[in-house]
């Protein structure tokens with residue numbers, strides 16, 4: 001770590017492990033200035049990082065449109081309904097599972113699309129993956145449409 005002398009401003013390269021956390025008296029080799037040096041506590045850095053994360057999370061929450069939350073709620077309701085139905089009749093209906101799965105997939109894709117710009121920062125090319133997902137999902141949708149007709 002680099003420690004500057006508070007008097008003559010000369011910078012000294014000091015092994016960080018030589019400075020205890022509670023601080024140490026140092027003396028400048030140039031101007032003989034003596035001063036008490038204390039390392040910047042790591043807690044402060046962690047606090048700053050936490051602040052940034054909190055701010056980003058808040059921003060993302062603000063960007064979620066009401067319609068997305070509605071769709072997620074509907075999907076959750078549908079899953080609960082189907083689950084209780086399955087438990088009651090004790091028979092696993094593959095079709096209802098698929099319906100729930102598709103609704104959940106739609107919700108996830110809409111959610112991913114909403115966060116597209118945020119996720120893009122962390123995962124480059126995410127929007128390309130998303131558009132591929134759209135396409136394959138559309139294929140599945142068309143397949144079921146054909147099946148029903």
Ligand SMILES: [Zn+2]
Nearest residue numbers: 005008028031
């Ligand atoms: Zn000095």
